[in-house]
Amino acid sequence: NPDTHNRPSFSDISSSLSSPDKQLLMINKEDPVTVLGGALKTSHSLYTDLQYMYKN
Template identity: 95%
Template sequence: MYEIWSVGHKPFEMYTNQECIRLVDSGYRLPPPPGCPKPMYKLMMQCWNPDTYNRPSFSGISSSLSSPDKQLLMINKEDPVTVLGGALETSHSLYTDLQYMYKN
């Protein structure tokens, strides 16, 4: 999902493998890609849960993505707006309540 919403950016592209492992182990998660709605980013964060048993199942993800109400694609009027495909740096301050949920 990150690659799709970031329009093909490689996750953690500016880090070595060892740095990436240290960051993820410390609770760091990638910020939302520009233009990514909060419900979609929340689903990404659930998939990145450090406790594998608390991650959504494939059928749960599939069900969420195919939901007819399209809640995952909705942008709340109160959420800051960024442009899909914009510079990744523009979204570091988005949805910080979700970004830091696994921080140690």
């Protein structure tokens, strides 16, 4: 999640990944970032704090 405060914790991610395969494959098709082959510009402004951390 681009908003630092809304990112899931490690335990949330672990719990989510233990879900049944069918549930894991359900993707929000309304989110432009999840579109395969979507415009790269869509993701450039996401996770700016992480981008900064890796650049420095």
